[in-house]
Amino acid sequence: MVIKEGLRPGGRSARVQASVHSAVHELLEVHARSSVTVPMIAARAGVTPSTIYRRWGDLGALLADVALARMRPDSEPADTGSLRGDLRAWAEQYLDEMNSEPGRMMMRDVQCSQTPGYCVSILSAQLQAIVDRYPADTAPSVDRLINLLAAPTVFRILFSNTPLTVAELHALIELALKA
Known part of the structure; x- marks a missing residue:
């Protein structure tokens, strides 16, 4: 479940998304993609793993959301x-x-x-x-x-x-x- 539309821009939701996306980018720079886990991302982003699971569903959906954000010109x-x-x-x-x-x-x-x-x-x-x-x-x-x-x-x-x-x-x- 990729980010839900209608969330307050600039609010906590935007900060969480930015933090998690940043954590994914940072981890993928130093670790093989296959070794990156939701708990690693959560720890780096300063959120709980349940926040990531609740928001994105699973690691694949999170990585897809990060990739789609990167595609935006x-x-x-x-x-x-x-x-x-x-x-x-x-x-x-x-x-x-x-x-x-x-x-x-x-x-x-x-x-x-x-x-x-x-x-x-x-x-x-x-x-x-x-x-x-x-x-x-x-x-x-x-x-x-x-x-x-x-x-x-x-x-x-x-x-x-x-x-x-x-x-x-x-x-x-x-x-x-x-x-």
């Missing part, structure tokens, strides 16, 4: 002045981030999320911000961009021996831009 996608340039900048950054060890771990953790579709909503919002900059008749749909850019990127990272190359990514962008 800090800023708008780069504005290069052209649709092609914006898509290239976004897709190259996405490939780089997801192909890193933290990115791979995040994708594994997100699979445990009890909020299916949340990742797509994050990516959709980023891509919609790019699409909205350009005339509707020239920009592909966000669904097309998810299907032709994000999906193959994630698939190759998770299930292939090698991720997409930048050249392959650029070819997919060209395909996405075709009417």
Whole structure:
């Protein structure tokens, strides 16, 4: 059960979430993921294990919540002045981030999320911000961009021996831009 919506922002709930998320990040920097436990996280965060179980349900859900929080972008996608340039900048950054060890771990953790579709909503919002900059008749749909850019990127990272190359990514962008 990922964080319940409607909790007071800035209240005790937000402080607990921030403390627990911080504890998870700190522990994963020094311990193998398989050795991190709820009691370790609780001790580091200054809460009881029952607080974590009550709020997140289990370790998998907590790790998924931390991964989803990490996925939220800090800023708008780069504005290069052209649709092609914006898509290239976004897709190259996405490939780089997801192909890193933290990115791979995040994708594994997100699979445990009890909020299916949340990742797509994050990516959709980023891509919609790019699409909205350009005339509707020239920009592909966000669904097309998810299907032709994000999906193959994630698939190759998770299930292939090698991720997409930048050249392959650029070819997919060209395909996405075709009417």
